[in-house]
Amino acid sequence: MPLDWIMGLAGGVLIGTAAAIFLLVNGRIMGASGIIGGLVDGSGRHDWMERAALIIGLVLAPAIATIVIGGSATHLTGNWAVIIIAGLLVGVGTRLANGCTSGHGVCGISRLSLRGIVATVFYIGAGGLTVVLFKHVLGVI
DSSP states (O other), X not given: OOHHHHHHHHHHHHHHHHHHHHHHHHSSOOOHHHHHHHHHXXXXXXXXXXXXXXXXXXXXHHHHHHHHHOOOOOOXXXXXXXXXXXXXXXXXXXXXXXXXIIIIIIIIHHTTOHHHHHHXXXXXXXXXXXXXXXIIISOOO
16 A cells, blocks of 8 residues: 555554544534634633643644654645635635634544534535646646
């Protein structure tokens, strides 16, 4: 089995386990956009340390794994304007959808939430259309 598949499977198991533990311990969905949003808009002041620890872990864990195991090639564009605009649009989209891949995709689908399933179908579809448009039609990425 190729290493990429094993690493993807391991990452999925870790994300699912973390989401389940977060739900069991806190009684809340582990949606990264909601956790970050609470830090940005101030609505998460009462548990800011927990939110900050989760975000730091989301950044540090892959960084440490890359150092220990080694990174893999990426096909990310080198155009910083595209990267920044894409990041901002993802942030706006997750706030409009009241969730992101970890909230709707991992937690919502696993709980058989209709809202999570519908949101996931729409953002995966929108992502696919965006790639087709910006890569194959416009040639930007």
